[in-house]
Amino acid sequence: MKLSELMVGDSATILExxxxxxxxxxxxxxxxxxxxxxxxxVAPLGDPIAITVAGYKLSLRINEAATILLKK
Amino acid sequence: MSEHLKVALIGNPNTGKSTLFNDLTxxxxxxxxxxxxxxxxxxxxxxxxNGQSAEIIDLPGIYSLYAKSKDEQIAFEVLYDRKGKLRPxxxxxxxxxxxxxxxxxxxxxxxxxxxxxxxxxxxxxxxxKNGLRIDVDRLAARLGIxxxxxxxxxxxxxxxxxxxxxxxxxxxxxxxxxxVEELAPALIDEISxxxxxxxxxxxxxxxxxxxxxxxxxxxxxxxIESLEQKHAFHxxxxxxxxxxxxxxxxNDLLFDTVKQDESxxxxxxxxxxxxxxxxxxxxxxxxxxxxxxxxQSIFTFAEYxxxxxxxxxxxxxxxxxxxxxxxxxxxxLIDGVLAGLSGVLVFLPQIVILFFFIAILExxxxxxxxxxxxxxxxRKVGLNGKSVVPLISGVACAVPAIMATRTIESxxxxxxxxxxxxxxxxxxxxxxxxxxxxxxxPDQKILGFLSLQGLALLSMYLVGFFAAIGAAWIMKRxxxxxxxxxxxxxxxxxxxxxxSNIGLQLYExxxxxxxxxxxxxxxxxxxxxxxxxxxxSDKMSTIDTHFETLAKVPGANIGLLEQEKGAQKLEASYxxxxxxxxxxxxxxLGYDWKIGIALITSFAAREVFVGTMSTIYSVEGDGENIVxxxxxxxxxxxxxxxxxxxxxxxxxSLMFFYAFAMQCASTIAxxxxxxxxxxxxxxxxxxxxxxxxxxxxIVYQVLK
Numbered sequence: 124m125k126l127s128e129l130m131v132g133d134s135a136t137i138l139e140x141x142x143x144x145x146x147x148x149x150x151x152x153x154x155x156x157x158x159x160x161x162x163x164x165v166a167p168l169g170d171p172i173a174i175t176v177a178g179y180k181l182s183l184r185i186n187e188a189a190t191i192l193l194k195k
Numbered sequence: 196m197s198e199h200l201k202v203a204l205i206g207n208p209n210t211g212k213s214t215l216f217n218d219l220t221x222x223x224x225x226x227x228x229x230x231x232x233x234x235x236x237x238x239x240x241x242x243x244x245n246g247q248s249a250e251i252i253d254l255p256g257i258y259s260l261y262a263k264s265k266d267e268q269i270a271f272e273v274l275y276d277r278k279g280k281l282r283p284x285x286x287x288x289x290x291x292x293x294x295x296x297x298x299x300x301x302x303x304x305x306x307x308x309x310x311x312x313x314x315x316x317x318x319x320x321x322x323x324k325n326g327l328r329i330d331v332d333r334l335a336a337r338l339g340i341x342x343x344x345x346x347x348x349x350x351x352x353x354x355x356x357x358x359x360x361x362x363x364x365x366x367x368x369x370x371x372x373x374x375v376e377e378l379a380p381a382l383i384d385e386i387s388x389x390x391x392x393x394x395x396x397x398x399x400x401x402x403x404x405x406x407x408x409x410x411x412x413x414x415x416x417x418x419i420e421s422l423e424q425k426h427a428f429h430x431x432x433x434x435x436x437x438x439x440x441x442x443x444x445x446n447d448l449l450f451d452t453v454k455q456d457e458s459x460x461x462x463x464x465x466x467x468x469x470x471x472x473x474x475x476x477x478x479x480x481x482x483x484x485x486x487x488x489x490x491q492s493i494f495t496f497a498e499y500x501x502x503x504x505x506x507x508x509x510x511x512x513x514x515x516x517x518x519x520x521x522x523x524x525x526x527x528l529i530d531g532v533l534a535g536l537s538g539v540l541v542f543l544p545q546i547v548i549l550f551f552f553i554a555i556l557e558x559x560x561x562x563x564x565x566x567x568x569x570x571x572x573x574r575k576v577g578l579n580g581k582s583v584v585p586l587i588s589g590v591a592c593a594v595p596a597i598m599a600t601r602t603i604e605s606x607x608x609x610x611x612x613x614x615x616x617x618x619x620x621x622x623x624x625x626x627x628x629x630x631x632x633x634x635x636x637p638d639q640k641i642l643g644f645l646s647l648q649g650l651a652l653l654s655m656y657l658v659g660f661f662a663a664i665g666a667a668w669i670m671k672r673x674x675x676x677x678x679x680x681x682x683x684x685x686x687x688x689x690x691x692x693x694x695s696n697i698g699l700q701l702y703e704x705x706x707x708x709x710x711x712x713x714x715x716x717x718x719x720x721x722x723x724x725x726x727x728x729x730x731x732s733d734k735m736s737t738i739d740t741h742f743e744t745l746a747k748v749p750g751a752n753i754g755l756l757e758q759e760k761g762a763q764k765l766e767a768s769y770x771x772x773x774x775x776x777x778x779x780x781x782x783x784l785g786y787d788w789k790i791g792i793a794l795i796t797s798f799a800a801r802e803v804f805v806g807t808m809s810t811i812y813s814v815e816g817d818g819e820n821i822v823x824x825x826x827x828x829x830x831x832x833x834x835x836x837x838x839x840x841x842x843x844x845x846x847x848s849l850m851f852f853y854a855f856a857m858q859c860a861s862t863i864a865x866x867x868x869x870x871x872x873x874x875x876x877x878x879x880x881x882x883x884x885x886x887x888x889x890x891x892x893i894v895y896q897v898l899k
Contacts, residue, residue, distance in 0.1 A: 143431045148683055150438040151259040153297040163466065167475045168571040171580075173686055179294045180469075180686040182567050187683060 126160065126174070126191035134161040135193035142190040153177030154191060199240070200249040201282065202360055205270060205305060206289030207298050208256030209560075209687040211317045213237075214696055215289055215347040216253040219356065226703055229273075234266045234601070243361035244354070252281055258297070260304045260400060261434060263681060264604035268407045271400060274308060276410040277391060285363045286312045287356070292322035292329060292344065293688075295453065299445045300438070302338075303372040309394035311367045312340055313359050319344040319352070321688070325463075326456030334452040339370040348693060373440040375399055378433050382426040386419060399437075403430050465560075465688040473564050482565060486587065489552045493545050493591055500544035508537035527724060535720030538800050539713045539861070542592050543705060545622055549591045550704045551697065553584060553599070558692040563684065570682060576664050577671025578615075579608040579680065586612070586663065589619030590656070593862045594712050595704060597869055607676035613869060614879050615666045617862050620659035620854060623801040627853045628655050630805055633825050635846040659854050662886070711868065712861035719799035719860040727770040727796060727807075734767040765811055770795055784852065784888070785845035785895040787833060794852075799860040801853055844898035848891040856887035 129135060137158050140146035153176050154160065161175045166182075173182045206212040216224075220239025229236045237253040254270045262268040273281045286305050290298035295316075306312055314334075316322070322329060335342040341359045345352035375396045376383055386398040405411055405419040422428075472478055512529050519525040556562045562584065570580030578586075581603045588596035596616045603609040620628075629652070636651045729735070742760040745751060765771055774792035781791055789811050797803040805824060812827040831840040857863065857880045866876045 143435070145681075147261070147431055147434045147438065148263065148681055150435060150442070151261065151300060152683055152685070153300075153442075155439065155442050164469060164473055166473065166568050166571060167478050168568070170571040171567060171682055173469075173473075173567065177294075177296045179297065180466075180688075182563075182682070182684050182686050184570070184682045187681070 124193050124195060125189045126162075126193055127172070127185045127188040129160075129162040129193065131162050131165060134159055135195050136160075138192045138194040140190055141192060145187060145190045149183075149187075149191065152181055153179075154181070160191075160193070200247065200284050200360070200363075202241075202249050202251045202285045202287055203254055203273060203281070203283035204251060204287050204289060205254045205301065206256060206317075207258050207291065207301060207685075209685060210256070210289050210291040210298065211347045212256060212289040213253060214693060215315065215317060215345065215353070215356070216251065217696060217699060218347050218350055218353045219251055229269045234269050241357060241360070243357050245361045247361065249285075249360055252283065257301065259301055259438075261403065262407070265407070265606060266601070266604070268404065271404055272408055272410065274305070274310065275397065275400070275408065278410060283310065284365070285360065286310050287315055287360070288312060289315045289317050292316040292319045293325050293327060295322075295327075295329070295449060296442075296445055299448070300441055303441045303444060304396070306338070306340075306369040306372055307375055307394060307396035308400075309367045309397070311363055311365065312369055313356075313363065314338065314340060314342045315352075315356055316342060316344045317347050320346045320349070328454045328456065330452045330454075334448070337370070337448055337452065339368050372444045373437070375437075378437055379426065379428055382422055382428050385422050385426075389418070390415070399433075402428060403434070463688070468689050469564070469686075472561065473568055478564075478568055482568060485556075485561075489549070490590065492552070493548050497544040497548055501541055504541050504544070505537065508533060508540075526728065527721065530728075531721040531724035532717055534724075535717040535799070536713065538720070538802065539709060539716050542622060542712075543709065545591045546595050546708055547701055547705055549588055550595060550701055553588065554697040554700050555692045558690070558697060560687045560689045563686050566684070567686060576668040577608075577611055578667050579603060579605060579612075580682065582608060582612040585616050586619055589616040589621060589663075592621050592623070592708075593617040593619070593859065594708055594865045597862065597865050598704070598707065600869065605676075605680035607674050608680060610674060610870065610875065611667050611670045613866055613875065614670060614882075615663040617857060617859065617879070617883065618659050618663040618666060618855065620656045621859075623859065624655075624659075624853055626802045627797075627804045628652055628850060630808075630825060630828075631841075631846045631850050634828055634841050635843045655850055655854060658851070662855060666882070666886075711865055715860045715864040716799055723770070723796050723799060723803075725769075726773070727765055727768050727792075730764070730768040730772065735764060738763050738767060761810055762812065765792065765807075783895070784891040785842070785848045785899065787840060789840070790845075790849065794858075797858050799858075801858045804853070842899070844895050847898060848895035851894050852887045852891040854887075855883055855890055857883040 124135070126137075137154055137156050137160060139156055140149065158176055163173045163175050163180060165172050169185075171182050171184045172188055173180055174188075175181075204212055204216055216237065216239065219241045223241070224237055224239035227236045227238075228234065234255050239251050239253075240248050241251055242248050252273070254273060255267060257267050257270050260271045262271070273279065274283070274286070276282055288302045288305055290302060302312075302314055316329065316331065319329075329344070331342050331344055341363075343352055343355045343359055345356060347353065375394075378399060379402065382402055383395045383398045386392065386401055387395065390398070390401060392398045392401070401408075401419060402423055405416045408416070411419075472481060512533055515529055515533070516525060519528070553562070556565070565583055566580035568580075569583045573580055573582050582600070584602070585596045585599045588599055593616050596619070597613050600609050600612045600616070603612060632648050632651045636648045639647045641647055641650075738760060742756055745756055746753060770792050771788075773795050775788040777791045777794075778786075778788040781794070786794070789808075792811060793804050793807040796807045808828060809824045812824070812831060828841050829839070832838070833840050863876045863880060866879060867873060870876070
């Protein structure tokens, strides 16, 4: 499943990325394969979303989150 | 000792790097721009305990040496550029101790450049509160460098940082973090052979970033490009491999040096606040309430200092015209220079108050949430969550608002925000709106409590807002960019604001505004003064002699004569000639040449409109009294048609013109400064003038 499909409060582990250019930026911010992420909140208008990863809170747009594949 | 030790501060955003910089340098700092980009360059001197001093440069907050935006590239440029004056002898990496994993990525990159380095673990108090136990000595031993725990907010550990800077070695002592050569062995070899590099990693960074380095010539850059092709180098692939390797190193390191107390886990305080402040419903409601309070404060608190400044200038002008000899120079000083200066300073209170609130919202971490909540809405019209702050600031003044666009990383989003921000109704339009509304909108209440004039004013603000949104929506489709926009952004934890930090920021913003806006407005005011004072000499002297003879008549009302003379002279001046020359163009908008003069004189600053109208209709007392200006205008009759000049159609058409036209020399100057090109201010001036003309034309033709 994609990170964009996670429910608020749920956690999962990052498996891989579907967009290489984006993945470079995401990995720099600590979103690495094997890392546990938790969906913390969704913005009032439904986009972007905020996740906890590597001990801090990161916000990203839905289309960016959709490039992250998770294993559940 | 002319050569100081040069120290660069580098670190992720939100690590308290600037606070540490302030702690180290105090007020000994200079703010400028890095050459070629609009990134603030802060440098300062710090006295070390051994009696020496070091020059510290605060680099922009970045997550990685691989920059996401043009402005972020400056960090690697400074570290690489050997001819540059800023190249540091020592790098101090500032890391957030409560979030070491992500913060250490930048450390490992900097360390591999083989420049002497020190690691500062800032916000050590937050880390301890979160139950993190960091074995600092072990961390230092594993990295091979000095590691200093600091709480910059409370000034703890700052002296140790000074001590470490003083004792820093000229030779880098850090251990290599990853095997850089393995990423692209042949390429790194060839680049190291042709360029002066201090490490294999610097050679690799050249391969990634050569296109963006201004210290490389085009030939050098092309040469690196050809090497990349020869060795089939793939930048993104190499970056992913490198990042994964770096995180492996960091995970190993942290496993040995950091322990987490399980008892301290659980929902953090910051997360609980977020549940409310970004709540689906309450989040937006709270945001609107905060906005409302900010604007209430701007307009209510700013009133007193503003009228104080106005009155102050008035008394200085009166005093000067009393003591200085009558003549051209005195007039130039009073009506040109001082009038321009007061036009700038009168907006300072509003700007300081606005920035005070913005600084608090930013410092506490709330602004990141505003960006988070507004991103989707703003993106629909071609903007970005980070455009919200500039747009809102535009209601006070476009100059600081445009300066606030620096936080927008995407070049396209930033340009569009800059282009549309001046459409927001700034406070300089307020006197124009107030005068015109009081002329044509009856002072009545509808439904018993809604003031009709208030509604009209609100409508003008909405007109500006929707024009900005609409213009952005169109520009989104026109402006081309090959840059890809990201919204991968940290939401920092909520913290109390740091007042000394906010004070310093306010001082900087106020200074920039006065200098940037001041020099332009004064220059333009002087030009406009010349235009409205001088004219073809025969006509002007005829008026002079005419009024001299009139004044000799016994019982003549000298005051009244002076006003009439002023009005006639303005008509005969070059500004008057220009006003008449443009009459055919502005007639379809419902304006006569008198309004034409006001359009010309308010090119530098919109609020000049009121003053010019009062001169041209020879109002008593220099237009100080808005009631008397209004009475004069209300009774003004168009000599050709015999109808009132200020009909409903003309007044509304004029308000639309002032809503859309780019009549602000300071904004033009600041757009030039922020975009580093004449292209954008010209485009902005052209589109806004066209928009103003067309909108006013339609309004007048429909309403008349």
